Amino acid sequence: VKHTGGCHCGAVRFEVLSSPDLHVFHCSCSICTKKQNHHFIIPKSQFTLLQGLDNLTTYTFNTHVAKHTFCKTCGVQSFYSPRSNPDGYVSPHCLDPGTVRSVTVEKFCGEKWEESIQTHKTIRDM
Secondary structure, rough: OEEEEEEOOOEEEEEEEEEEEEEEEEEOHHHHHEEEEEEEEEHHHHHEEEOHHHHHEEEEEOOOOEEEEOOOOOOOOEEOOOOOOOOEOOOOOHHHOOOEEEEEEEEEEEEHHHHHHHHHHHHHHH
């Protein structure tokens, strides 16, 4: 299924090729907790930025592997590259309605990231 989505103001738009049944992770790391962010991991090859490259800015911290990309105008992070899968993208909260059939949510203990990534088979195998 081709899902489309973007930021709140519409400056950033993207499309994602994925199943209509999403597998989403609820991470408890410091930034995901503050932003209430959920992860929908897809390979970079299944993500296309349609517009807004010049309207994006990126925030990094700690290891600087994760690239928290957000719109300069409205501040919405409609996708980013996670530390667990730096060649992947996440974007469930900014998908347009109509193409998602179901969402399964799985917890990931981001407070103990290094330990969790070793033991969390689903994310490790993506």
